[in-house]
Amino acid sequence: xxxxxxxxxxxxxxxxxxxxxxxxxxxxxxxxxxxxxxxxxxxxxxxxxxxxxxxxxxxxxxxxxxxxxxxxxxxxxxxxxxxxxxxxxxxxxxxxxxxxxxxxxxxxxxxxxxxxx
Amino acid sequence: xxxxxxxxxxxxxxxxxxxxxxxxxxxxxxxxxxxxxxxxxxxxxxxxxxxxxxxxxxxxxxxxxxxxxxxxxxxxxxxxxxxxxxxxxxxxxxxxxxxxxxxxxxxxxxxxxxxx
Numbered sequence: 718x719x720x721x722x723x724x725x726x727x728x729x730x731x732x733x734x735x736x737x738x739x740x741x742x743x744x745x746x747x748x749x750x751x752x753x754x755x756x757x758x759x760x761x762x763x764x765x766x767x768x769x770x771x772x773x774x775x776x777x778x779x780x781x782x783x784x785x786x787x788x789x790x791x792x793x794x795x796x797x798x799x800x801x802x803x804x805x806x807x808x809x810x811x812x813x814x815x816x817x818x819x820x821x822x823x824x825x826x827x828x829x830x831x832x833x834x
Numbered sequence: 835x836x837x838x839x840x841x842x843x844x845x846x847x848x849x850x851x852x853x854x855x856x857x858x859x860x861x862x863x864x865x866x867x868x869x870x871x872x873x874x875x876x877x878x879x880x881x882x883x884x885x886x887x888x889x890x891x892x893x894x895x896x897x898x899x900x901x902x903x904x905x906x907x908x909x910x911x912x913x914x915x916x917x918x919x920x921x922x923x924x925x926x927x928x929x930x931x932x933x934x935x936x937x938x939x940x941x942x943x944x945x946x947x948x949x950x
């Protein structure tokens with residue numbers, strides 16, 4: 718079945734540094750990928766929609782200059798948390814549809830736990 | 835904007851018993867998809883069941899079934915013969931039917947505990 722690989726699974730960084738999270742579709746092409754953030758004991762909140770070859774679409778309230786998204790190929794989207802602060806500590810999950818249609822199944826990565834010290 | 839509400843933050847069920855998790859949603863659209871996802875401690879999102887809004891018949895997947903009430907905008911999940919492995923966070927989710935693959939909007943989640 719379709720697999721989405723997310724890396725790293727865990728990362729600890731110091732305040733002020735940047736962290737890059739990768740999301741890869743291993744056996745299908747994904748023109749769109751979705752990036753979610755999940756705080757402890759809370760729901761998944763969509764941060765942005767990554768579009769291959771064009772700019773990402775950010776949800777209201779998400780700082781595009783802080784959360785840089787790049788979708789340079791049909792199998793890879795990256796989320797870079799720039800100048801990270803402790804409040805950015807969270808669980809980040811990517812998701813990708815296997816096709817273009819509205820009925821296309823969505824597959825999730827295993828998530829990245831970011832801790833900013 | 836679409837919203838998804840899960841009014842039960844936590845539920846508990848005894849092994850082998852049946853439990854129902856509630857979900858309501860708000861939308862002005864007539865065509866859409868509804869889902870239940872399970873998130874165990876590993877944090878991996880696992881699709882449990884899905885329902886197309888245009889289908890009147892309730893979806894079933896082995897021990898999992900839904901009660902879809904479109905007019906009431908209600909979408910509950912019934913787990914029969916509960917097992918210890920069913921313990922997890924359960925999220926109800928909504929997805930628009932558009933021309934292209936669209937995002938999921940999640941509810942706040944229900945933590946299910948399964949006891950012996």
